[in-house]
Amino acid sequence: MTTRLSRRDFLKAGLGSLAASFALPVSQKPPLNRPRYMRVGEKSGVSIHTQPDERTTIVYQRQYNEIITVYDEVIGPNGPAWNPVWYRCWGGFVYSGRLYEVKYELQSVAEEIRAGGQIGEITMPYSRSLFFSRDKGWLPNYLLYYRSIHWIKDIIEGPDGRPWYKILDELNSGEYSVPAEHVRLIADDEYSPLSPDVPMTEKSVRISLGRQELVAYEGDTEVFRRFISSGDPTPDGTYNIQVKMPSKHMGLGELSPWDKMHVFVGVPWNCFFEMKEGMASHGTFWHQNFGTPMSGGCINMDIDDAKWLFRWTTPIAKPGEIHSTGYGTPIHISRN
Numbered sequence: 084m085t086t087r088l089s090r091r092d093f094l095k096a097g098l099g100s101l102a103a104s105f106a107l108p109v110s111q112k113p114p115l116n117r118p119r120y121m122r123v124g125e126k127s128g129v130s131i132h133t134q135p136d137e138r139t140t141i142v143y144q145r146q147y148n149e150i151i152t153v154y155d156e157v158i159g160p161n162g163p164a165w166n167p168v169w170y171r172c173w174g175g176f177v178y179s180g181r182l183y184e185v186k187y188e189l190q191s192v193a194e195e196i197r198a199g200g201q202i203g204e205i206t207m208p209y210s211r212s213l214f215f216s217r218d219k220g221w222l223p224n225y226l227l228y229y230r231s232i233h234w235i236k237d238i239i240e241g242p243d244g245r246p247w248y249k250i251l252d253e254l255n256s257g258e259y260s261v262p263a264e265h266v267r268l269i270a271d272d273e274y275s276p277l278s279p280d281v282p283m284t285e286k287s288v289r290i291s292l293g294r295q296e297l298v299a300y301e302g303d304t305e306v307f308r309r310f311i312s313s314g315d316p317t318p319d320g321t322y323n324i325q326v327k328m329p330s331k332h333m334g335l336g337e338l339s340p341w342d343k344m345h346v347f348v349g350v351p352w353n354c355f356f357e358m359k360e361g362m363a364s365h366g367t368f369w370h371q372n373f374g375t376p377m378s379g380g381c382i383n384m385d386i387d388d389a390k391w392l393f394r395w396t397t398p399i400a401k402p403g404e405i406h407s408t409g410y411g412t413p414i415h416i417s418r419n
Contacts, residue, residue, distance in 0.1 A: 118152045118154050119152075119153050119154075119170075119184060120150050120151070120184065120185050120186065120187070121150070121151045121153055121177075121182035121184055121185065122148060122149070122151075122183050122184075122185045122208050122209070122228070122229065123145050123146060123147055123148060123149045123150075123151065123181065123182060124147075124181055124182060124369035124370050125147065125181035126147045128145055128146045128147055128149075129144070129151075129177055129178065129181050130143075130144055131143050131144070131172060131175040131176065132175050132177070133176070134175075134176060135157050135158075135159040135169035135171075135176040135178075136159055136161050137161075137178065138161070142174045142175045143174065143175075148209065150185065150208055151170075151172050151177060151182065152172060152173070153170035153172045153177070154172065155170065155171040156168055156169075156171075156179075157169050157170075157171060157176070159176075159178075163180075163375070165295065165372075165373075165374030165375045166179065166180050166371075166372055166373065168180075170182070179371060179372075180370060180371060180372030180375075181370055181372065182370075182371065183228075183229070183368055183369060183370060183371055184371070185208040185209075185229040186206065186207075186208075186229065187207055187208065188206040188207070188267070189206070189207075189264045189265070190206055190263070190264050190265070190266060190268075191264075192238070192246045192263040193238065193263070193268055195238070196235055196236065196237055196238060197403065199403045200234045200236045200251060200403065201234075201235055201268060201269070201403065202233065202235065202268075202269045202330055203233055203248065203266040203267060203268045203269060204231070204232050204266065204267045204269055204351070205228060205229055205232075205233070205261075205265055205266060206230075206265060206266065206267050207229060207265045208229050209226045209227060209228050209229065210227045210261045210262065211223055211224075211226055211227075211261070212225050212226070212227055212250065212259040212261045213241075213242060213259060213260055214257070215259075215260070220242075224259045225259070225346070227250075227261055228349070228369070229368060230351065230366070230368050230386050231347075231348065231349030231350070231368055232269070232329055232330040232349050232350075232351040232352070233266070233348075233349045234253060234405065235248045235249070235266065235268065236248075236249045236250065236251045236258070237249040238263060239260060241260060241262060243262075245262065245264075246262075247260040247261060247263055248260060248261060248262075248266050252332055252348070253328070253332060253405050253406075254332035255332070269329075271402040274329065274390070274393065274394050274400060274402070276394055276395070276399050277391065277394040278306075278395060279399075281301050283397050283412070285301050286299070286300070286301060286395070286396065287299070287300050287412065287414075287415065288300075288392070288396070288412060288414045288415070289414075289416075290311065290313070290414065290415070290416045290417070291417055292313050292317060292319065292416065292417065292418050293417075293418060294419075295310055295312065295373070295374050295376070296309070296310055296311065297309050297310075297311045297364070297382065297384070297388075297392075299392065299395065306395075307392075307395070309373070309384065309385065309388045310374040311364075311374075311382050311384050312367070312373050312375060312377035312378055312382075312383035312384075313376050313378060313380075313382055313383075314376050314378030314379050314380045314381065314383075315376065315379070316360075316380055317362065317376075317378070317380050317381070317382070317416070318357060318360075318362065318380075318416065319416045319417055319418050320416060321413060321414070322357055322362075322414045322416070323356060323410055323412065323413050323414065324354045324356050324397065324411035324412050325356065325408060325409070325410065325411065326353075326358070326406050326407070327353065327355070327396075327398060327406065327407045327408075328353040328355070328405065328406045328407075329351065329353070329393070330349050330350070330351060330353075330405075331349075331353045331363075331365065332346070332347075332348050332349070332350070333346070333347045333348075333350050334347055347369070350365050350366065350368075351365065351366040351389065352364075352384075352389040352392070352393040353365040353389075354389075354392060354396055356414045362380055363381050363382070364381065364382040364384055364414075365381060365382070365383070365389055366384055366385070366386035366387075366388075366389035366390065367383040367384060367385070367389075368386065373385060396411055396412035397409065397412050398410075398411040
């Protein structure tokens with residue numbers, strides 16, 4: 084006879100086994116002399132060179148989604164100018180731009196999820212989501228990547244008998260699940276407005292496609308400047324932020340375990356300013372090559388930079404809202 088646990092007993096059992104199995108500090112930044120971990124975000128893979136220079140001999144290749152351990156950060160003598168950073172790894176050097184730094188950070192499991200859902204951030208290099216089919220049972224679905232953000236709807240018992248979070252896909256209304264310890268639930272105050280006392284009419288954003296740079300102003304005072312990656316066809320002109328989404332599924336909407344399909348699930352901190360083509364500023368978990376065009380038209384940003392912009396601009400995003408709308412902060416995009 085199978086004994087079924089109550090919801091509370093199930094969660095207590097899951098939390099107890101998690102604590103016993105993974106009694107490690109979370110979110111602790113390692114000393115500089117310890118290795119760092121990089122995921123290969125380039126679908127065609129990356130090359131390991133004998134020196135930090137693309138013109139030197141290729142020693143071997145690393146493939147898409149592989150995790151590379153790196154030990155030192157060096158400046159390549161021949162750039163590229165916008166991002167000359169290379170990493171020393173086993174056997175040689177790898178260019179930083181097509182990689183993304185990841186960590187292994189297991190989380191505590193929440194006892195409950197707020198009615199209506201709340202957002203959570205993946206804290207492992209990637210987590211394989213599973214879709215439950217009544218006919219076929221648990222089936223593999225998307226890989227969810229480090230620092231991608233998703234709408235958590237519930238806590239369920241996963242295929243391993245441990246707590247899993249059920250995720251709602253805002254694009255296709257699909258539901259799939261990941262181990263709960265792979266997700267950090269984001270508190271409401273983490274995306275509360277920045278500089279709320281500054282009048283909305285005093286805030287503005289300017290983006291230079293020529294310099295691949297974004298600058299934010301309060302009146303005439305510069306308060307924020309960062310490199311970005313635009314793309315083709317990023318439009319020039321003056322726009323206003325109209326829709327904010329803390330999580331966005333970009334690309335194809337069908338459920339699939341094919342990792343190289345043209346899809347980015349859980350793109351974080353989106354500020355949509357051009358609605359016909361769906362152009363937005365957003366965080367990027369597949370490269371860190373800011374300062375040169377890399378996107379399909381949106382404004383790629385470092386995730387923390389995109390989060391700052393999301394919080395600082397209007398319309399104000401409210402916790403629990405999949406999308407927040409309004410006529411918000413102007414964005415001026417120029418070609419120079």
